[in-house]
Amino acid sequence: MSMLTKETARSLATVLNNKLSTNYHNDLVAVLGTGHESSNERAIQSWLMARFAHTSFGHTNTLMDDAYEALTQHLNDLRMEVAIGARSEFPLECAFSPLKTLTDRDLQCIARGIYLLTVSEGSRTYIDTLIELALQVDGGIIDMIAAWVSSQTNSYTYFPSELTLPLAQRFMQMLKDKSESH
Structure with a gap:
């Protein structure tokens, strides 16, 4: 063994x-x-x-x-x-651990993680179109999601990845709301 x-x-x-x-x-x-x-x-x-x-x-x-x-x-x-549509909460802030600011690299990694979790092979074109409708900002899909992430939060406590799942869940809910309104 x-x-x-x-x-x-x-x-x-x-x-x-x-x-x-x-x-x-x-x-x-x-x-x-x-x-x-x-x-x-x-x-x-x-x-x-x-x-x-x-x-x-x-x-x-x-x-x-x-x-x-x-x-x-x-x-x-x-x-x-x-x-x-499960909802995970953001990690609580800790008094003994200062918040760290998300870098551009962090934002891009989280955006790519969100994209990975929200898109499936068969729905990529549909999701891309929905993201463009929902976010209405210039840039590629990942840049759009990164800008959205930045508008939601700009800091983390331990690791940038602690934000990915709660943000992906909120992002998917936003896409569902947009889909239902169109």
């Missing part, structure tokens, strides 16, 4: 990243990672270390299959939470 090491997690993250289909090289950063990772691969590695660090495994193939199944299930669960 072995424990998951950082090196194994890095290798496994490479394989899992290649098996996943995403729109951007870093759209999982604010969904799976802390928001500070440089790529989807590093975000997957962070998620693996958090999820499987204390799990014993016998064969690498078993770990790879289990990790892929857990990862896809986790992403599907998050998408479902966003789609059904």
Whole structure:
């Protein structure tokens, strides 16, 4: 029996990243990672270390299959939470931890995470059009979402990724409201 090491997690993250289909090289950063990772691969590695660090495994193939199944299930669960309109609250501010300001990179990562959680393969064109109608600002879809995120909040407590799910849920509700009004 072995424990998951950082090196194994890095290798496994490479394989899992290649098996996943995403729109951007870093759209999982604010969904799976802390928001500070440089790529989807590093975000997957962070998620693996958090999820499987204390799990014993016998064969690498078993770990790879289990990790892929857990990862896809986790992403599907998050998408479902966003789609059904579940509401997560923003993390509470802590007196002992000062708020940190979102950078442009943070805003882009969160926007890509929101996009990943709100769009499905079959509905991309429809969602893009709905986003353009709802936001009515110049720029690409991700830039529009980043501007919306900036209008909702400009700070976080621990990690930028703590904002992704609550913002994605609010964003989806805004899109649903817009869809119903048209």
